[in-house]
Amino acid sequence: MSTVISVSGLHKSYGANHAVAGIDLAIEQGEIFALLGPNGAGKTTTVEILEGFRDRDSGEVRVLDIDPATKGRTGQAWRDRIGIVLQSTNDAGDLTVYESVSHFATYYENPKDPREVIDLVGLTDKADALGRTLSGGQRRRLDVALGIIGNPELIFLDEPTTGFDPEARRAFWQLIRKLRDEGATILLTTHYLDEAEALADRVAVINRGTIIEVSTPALLGGRATSLATVSWRDGTELRSEKSANPTQLVTQLSTQFGGEVPELNVKRASLEDIYLEMIGISHE
Amino acid sequence: MSKPTALSIGIQRGGLEIKQFMRQRESVVFTMLFPLILLAIFGSVFSNSIAKGVTFSQYFVAGMIASGLVNTGFQQLAIMIPVERDFGTLKRLRGTPMPASSYFIGKAILVTVSMLIQVFLLLAAGVAFFGVNPPTSAHKWLLLVALLILGSACSTILGIAFSNVPKSGRGASAVVSPVVIVLQFFSGVFFIFTDLPHWMQQVAAIFPLKWMTQGARSIFLPDSFATREVAGNWETGRTFAIIGAWLVVGLIWAMRSFKWERD
Numbered sequence: 001m002s003t004v005i006s007v008s009g010l011h012k013s014y015g016a017n018h019a020v021a022g023i024d025l026a027i028e029q030g031e032i033f034a035l036l037g038p039n040g041a042g043k044t045t046t047v048e049i050l051e052g053f054r055d056r057d058s059g060e061v062r063v064l065d066i067d068p069a070t071k072g073r074t075g076q077a078w079r080d081r082i083g084i085v086l087q088s089t090n091d092a093g094d095l096t097v098y099e100s101v102s103h104f105a106t107y108y109e110n111p112k113d114p115r116e117v118i119d120l121v122g123l124t125d126k127a128d129a130l131g132r133t134l135s136g137g138q139r140r141r142l143d144v145a146l147g148i149i150g151n152p153e154l155i156f157l158d159e160p161t162t163g164f165d166p167e168a169r170r171a172f173w174q175l176i177r178k179l180r181d182e183g184a185t186i187l188l189t190t191h192y193l194d195e196a197e198a199l200a201d202r203v204a205v206i207n208r209g210t211i212i213e214v215s216t217p218a219l220l221g222g223r224a225t226s227l228a229t230v231s232w233r234d235g236t237e238l239r240s241e242k243s244a245n246p247t248q249l250v251t252q253l254s255t256q257f258g259g260e261v262p263e264l265n266v267k268r269a270s271l272e273d274i275y276l277e278m279i280g281i282s283h284e
Numbered sequence: 285m286s287k288p289t290a291l292s293i294g295i296q297r298g299g300l301e302i303k304q305f306m307r308q309r310e311s312v313v314f315t316m317l318f319p320l321i322l323l324a325i326f327g328s329v330f331s332n333s334i335a336k337g338v339t340f341s342q343y344f345v346a347g348m349i350a351s352g353l354v355n356t357g358f359q360q361l362a363i364m365i366p367v368e369r370d371f372g373t374l375k376r377l378r379g380t381p382m383p384a385s386s387y388f389i390g391k392a393i394l395v396t397v398s399m400l401i402q403v404f405l406l407l408a409a410g411v412a413f414f415g416v417n418p419p420t421s422a423h424k425w426l427l428l429v430a431l432l433i434l435g436s437a438c439s440t441i442l443g444i445a446f447s448n449v450p451k452s453g454r455g456a457s458a459v460v461s462p463v464v465i466v467l468q469f470f471s472g473v474f475f476i477f478t479d480l481p482h483w484m485q486q487v488a489a490i491f492p493l494k495w496m497t498q499g500a501r502s503i504f505l506p507d508s509f510a511t512r513e514v515a516g517n518w519e520t521g522r523t524f525a526i527i528g529a530w531l532v533v534g535l536i537w538a539m540r541s542f543k544w545e546r547d
Contacts, residue, residue, distance in 0.1 A: 051379060052379075146376070
C-alpha cells in the first residue's frame with residue numbers, strides 16, 4: 001500500500017473567507033475515499049487544489065508523489081496518470097460518443113481502448129449518438145468515460161450521480177467498484193450519504209474549512225455505539241425510547257406485552273443522521 | 285504507444301473543430317452565407333461605378349473579404365470560446381495532459397478552413413454575378429496570400445484575447461457582434477472609406493480592419509485607384525506593419541488574460 005494523496009496543513013483564503021483552514025488528509029492506493037460536507041465547506045476548493053486547478057496559500061500537497069501545482073512537462077506527465085470527472089459539463093454536443101472518447105484517448109500515453117470504455121460505462125448502444133441527444137444520466141456516463149479513457153491511477157469524481165434514477169445509480173456504483181478493483185484509487189465528493197455508504201471505504205467530513213472526522217462509514221461519528229431508537233405501540237399511543245441496550249428493552253417489552261410487541265421498530269442512526277449531527281454541532 | 289506531440293494533437297483537434305462547426309447548421313449559415321447575402325444586397329442596390337473601371341461591387345468585395353478575416357477569426361472565436369468556457373469544455377481539457385497549444389492550433393485550423401471557404405465563396409459569387417475581377421497579376425495573388433495569412437493570424441489571436449471580455453457565453457454574441465459591425469462601418473467596408481467623416485477615418489486607422497480592407501483594395505482594385513486613397517497610395521508596407529503590430533498586441537494580451545474556467 002502506498003499513499004496516493006497526502007495533504008498537510010492546507011490553507012486557502014478568498015479575501016476574508018478562509019475556505020480551507022488547515023486540512024490534513026492521507027488517501028491510500030486502491031481505496032474509494034468520499035469527501036462529505038455542506039456547500040461552502042471547502043470541499044470543492046480542496047479537491048480543485050488536488051486536481052491542480054487552483055493554487056493554495058500554504059501547506060504540503062502530494063498527489064501521486066507530485067505537487068499538483070507543478071507546471072510544464074512534469075505537470076503534463078502527472079495529468080497523464082489522473083482522471084477528472086467534473087460536475088455537470090455540457091460540451092461536445094455535436095460529436096458522437098465514440099468521436100469524443102476516441103479523441104480524448106489521443107491525449108494519453110497509454111489509453112484504454114475507446115470501445116471497451118464505452119461498453120464499460122454502458123453506452124454501447126449510444127456510441128454513434130451525438131452528445132446533445134443523450135439523457136442526463138447518459139451524458140454523465142460519457143463524462144466518466146472521458147475521465148477514465150487515459151487509464152488513470154487516480155480518479156476524481158465530483159457529484160457523479162446527480163440526476164440519476166435509482167437503477168442508473170446502482171449501475172454506476174458497480175462501475176466505480178470495478179474501476180477500484182482494477183487498481184484505481186478514487187476520490188469521490190457527493191451530497192448523497194447513501195452513495196458514500198454504499199461505495200466508500202472511508203469518508204471524511206469537512207465543514208468550515210477543516211476536517212471534522214475521517215472514518216469508515218460504519219464507524220463515523222460513533223455510529224456503531226450510538227443509541228438505538230426503539231419504538232412500539234402502547235394502546236393508542238406510539239411510544240419511542242432511545243437506548244444503549246435495545247435488546248434488553250425489547251426483551252422487557254416482550255414480557256410486558258406477553259410475546260409480540262405491537263409495531264416494534266428498532267433503528268440505529270443512519271449515516272445521514274450522524275452526518276447532520278456532526279455538521280450541526282460544528283456550527284455551534 | 286508513442287507520446288503524442290502538441291502539433292499532432294492540435295491537428296486532430298482542428299479536424300474535430302471543423303466537424304463540429306459543420307454540424308451546427310445555424311453557425312454555418314450565419315458565418316458563411318450572411319456575407320453573400322450582404323454582397324447580393326449591396327451589389328444590387330449600388331450598381332454604379334465609383335471610378336473608371338471600378339464598380340461598387342468590386343470595392344465592396346474587397347471590403348467583404350477583409351471582413352471575412354474578422355468574421356471567421358475574431359468574431360467566431362470571441363463568441364465560441366466563452367461558450368466553451370461556460371460549458372466546461374476548457375476546464376475539462378485543462379484536466380487532461382493535452383498541451384494548451386494543441387487547443388489553439390485546433391482553433392487556428394478551424395479559422396483557416398472557414399476563412400478559405402468564406403473568401404472562395406465571396407470571390408466566386410462576385411465574379412459570377414457582380415462582374416468582379418479577380419486579382420490581375422501574380423504579384424497581386426501573392427499579396428492576397430500574404431494578406432490572408434497575416435490577417436487571419438491577427439484576427440485569430442485577437443479573437444482568443446477578446447474571448448475573455450464577454451462575461452458569459454450567452455452574452456458573448458451581444459458583446460462581440462456590435463464591435464465588428466461598428467468597425468465595418470468605420471473601416472470602409474459598407475461605404476467608400478474616403479467618403480466617411482474625417483474623425484471616423486482616424487478612429488478606424490487605429491484598428492486592423494481598416495488596414496485589411498485597404499490591403500484588399502490594393503489587390504482587387506486597379507492601381508489607378510490608389511490615388512483616391514487617403515494617403516494617395518496603397519501604403520502596403522504600413523498596412524502589413526500595423527496588422528503585424530496588432531498580432532503582437534493580441535499575442536501578449538491573450539497570453540496574459542486567457543482563462544480556462546469562469547471565475
